[in-house]
Amino acid sequence: MGPQHPSTHGVLRLVIELDGEIIDKITPHIGYLHRGIEKLSEHRTYHQALPLTDRMDYLAPMSNNLGYVLAVEKLLGVEVPERAKTVRVITAELTRLKSHLVWLACHALDIGAMTVFLYCFREREKVMEIYEKLSGARMTSNYYRVGGLSADVYAGFEKDVQEIIDTFPGFFDTYEGLLTKNTIWLQRTVGNGVISAEDAIDAGITGPALRGSGVDWDLRRDNPYSGYEKYSFKVPVGEKCDTFDRYKVRLVEMREAVKIISQALNDLKPGPVLADLPQVCYPPKENVYNSIEGLIHHFKIASEGFAAPEGEVYQGVENPKGELGYYLVSDGSNKPYRMRVRPPSFVNLSAIEKMAKGSMIADLVAVIGTLDIVLGEIDR
Amino acid sequence: MVDMAENNRAVIKLRERFAADIVEVKEFRGEVTVTVTKNNIVEICNYLKTALGYNLLTDVTAVDYLGKSPRFQVVYNMYSIPSKDRLRVKAQVEEADATIDSVSGVWSSANWLERETYDLFGITFAGHPDLRRILMTDDWVGHPLRKDYPLQGPDREPYKGRLS
Numbered sequence: 154m155g156p157q158h159p160s161t162h163g164v165l166r167l168v169i170e171l172d173g174e175i176i177d178k179i180t181p182h183i184g185y186l187h188r189g190i191e192k193l194s195e196h197r198t199y200h201q202a203l204p205l206t207d208r209m210d211y212l213a214p215m216s217n218n219l220g221y222v223l224a225v226e227k228l229l230g231v232e233v234p235e236r237a238k239t240v241r242v243i244t245a246e247l248t249r250l251k252s253h254l255v256w257l258a259c260h261a262l263d264i265g266a267m268t269v270f271l272y273c274f275r276e277r278e279k280v281m282e283i284y285e286k287l288s289g290a291r292m293t294s295n296y297y298r299v300g301g302l303s304a305d306v307y308a309g310f311e312k313d314v315q316e317i318i319d320t321f322p323g324f325f326d327t328y329e330g331l332l333t334k335n336t337i338w339l340q341r342t343v344g345n346g347v348i349s350a351e352d353a354i355d356a357g358i359t360g361p362a363l364r365g366s367g368v369d370w371d372l373r374r375d376n377p378y379s380g381y382e383k384y385s386f387k388v389p390v391g392e393k394c395d396t397f398d399r400y401k402v403r404l405v406e407m408r409e410a411v412k413i414i415s416q417a418l419n420d421l422k423p424g425p426v427l428a429d430l431p432q433v434c435y436p437p438k439e440n441v442y443n444s445i446e447g448l449i450h451h452f453k454i455a456s457e458g459f460a461a462p463e464g465e466v467y468q469g470v471e472n473p474k475g476e477l478g479y480y481l482v483s484d485g486s487n488k489p490y491r492m493r494v495r496p497p498s499f500v501n502l503s504a505i506e507k508m509a510k511g512s513m514i515a516d517l518v519a520v521i522g523t524l525d526i527v528l529g530e531i532d533r
Numbered sequence: 534m535v536d537m538a539e540n541n542r543a544v545i546k547l548r549e550r551f552a553a554d555i556v557e558v559k560e561f562r563g564e565v566t567v568t569v570t571k572n573n574i575v576e577i578c579n580y581l582k583t584a585l586g587y588n589l590l591t592d593v594t595a596v597d598y599l600g601k602s603p604r605f606q607v608v609y610n611m612y613s614i615p616s617k618d619r620l621r622v623k624a625q626v627e628e629a630d631a632t633i634d635s636v637s638g639v640w641s642s643a644n645w646l647e648r649e650t651y652d653l654f655g656i657t658f659a660g661h662p663d664l665r666r667i668l669m670t671d672d673w674v675g676h677p678l679r680k681d682y683p684l685q686g687p688d689r690e691p692y693k694g695r696l697s
Contacts, residue, residue, distance in 0.1 A: 184669060191678060
């Protein structure tokens, strides 16, 4: 199956050994999208390595950027202004919505519900428009910077986000109306891809797929970063450890994301969006264009970057797919000596045989959908 | 700073049981790193999982310190879901004997992560059930994340900057 099969969500190849229609063994073949992002980052300054990160999980670029900038800031010991933190939370949760909408769209399409696919992509477009206005790009955002944000939000950002807060819960009701009690949906998802909590932890599964197995653990709540401790939200967990429970968990997560965005938007106070650290951050554009000192400053940061203290840090963030971690090793120079990305989809995919063994081949399609993998991040 | 690392629950226990294996304990930005020799890595990991609750193996990777001895460090980032804390264990691996015992029997998540480390660093994991390349093709020569592997690939001239 694959690498060009429509339900493999990218270039994934599965060599399946079958006993009739029953799956006996699955051997995944990955690496078709391997671009050597970890190797490339060793040859770039810390600022230059940032655009590489949003090309991994291209369905959730800002969450990828967030993990990276937090890791570098931890390495440097830099404190980020409040407004930048809040905007990061809003945009990271918008990213969660965007990523989960693609998950639901493709998952439903794989199992035969095409209407949901079209609805989800319609709503995703609203988030994409905000992305485009913020960063100029719909997918490769590169909006955050080490020390804050590349620019403050555009005029009208609050209004656009408010529209999402007002309208999205109604859309979620529509999806649930189409799926939650739909007999075909239930037959395809209930009892499919069961993995117990113990097995899921052992297999390293993280994120909604782990919570679907009843493990009450969310990095945003348990090891908060970027000011998540200020917001109250529920962490949904499943009971039956199957595809249907993971579906319910992700839907509740989308509703909770809207609540976080709403709280963060109320919390958004005027202020700087970039730390006052000339040796690390880019200067404001008006200085670059209007003064020779500003131009020199920009040139120094763009060409040399900044030197990070010797040491090593790990920063994990709750990506829509699971725990995305950056492990940075610095030798004191201006480039990461080693940048390791802990890919959630990669580890989640490794459990596919455990989840699908003994089921029918058609159910494997539902398991791939429920794992919510993205190959750009698996292969890096 | 050193005291904070020494007061870490896991470090105290490890010092009691595996005193001979511990090379260094370090604390940086609130994160504790324990460097050990590779001899008892499976016992250490097993103990950390069963007795100290580090039930989630987040990541296995390696760092190539070319020119230093030992050349490689295999890095285990682990997490305890009950107590919500992280621990990093690093095992030293010499270039001449780039082998370490596999911990895939302790956490099954190590299976693919060790395969990736094998693929990109050329470190062999003894006792691994399925040690094949995972990201690169099976017939690939070399290990791309080693520091002496050129960025452009093995058969190409190094990039010399723009000519225009």
